[in-house]
Amino acid sequence: MKIEHIGLWVNDLERMKQFYETYFKARSNSLYKNEKTGFSSYFLTFSTGSRLEIMHKEEIPANASIQTGYAHLALSVGTRTEVDRLTEQLTANGYPLVSPTRVTGDGYYESVIADPEGNLIELTTD
Structure with missing residues (x-):
């Protein structure tokens, strides 16, 4: 079994597409767009197929964001060097640093940044 995809509601579809x-x-x-329902979406595919x-x-x-569910998206970027580089690039470009690079209690090397809409992205090693 594998997770086929994860869905994320966003306010600005084009901005979020460009970010990823x-x-x-x-x-x-x-772009998929259903004129009847007002729904639109993009599937974003990463190099691993995720x-x-x-x-x-x-x-x-209005209360859609007040629910149990999505906490963060963890993206493995490979090495510690790449975690450091991407963390620096994102913060230099104005994206909030939620948690600086560190080794977690369970052994991950990671940082956490917020995307343009405040969703948390954990940058981690393989």
């Missing part, structure tokens, strides 16, 4: 393409080399499919579906709907209930 720029910093994580994701490749996007064509996929993230970023989704937008014209009318998301």
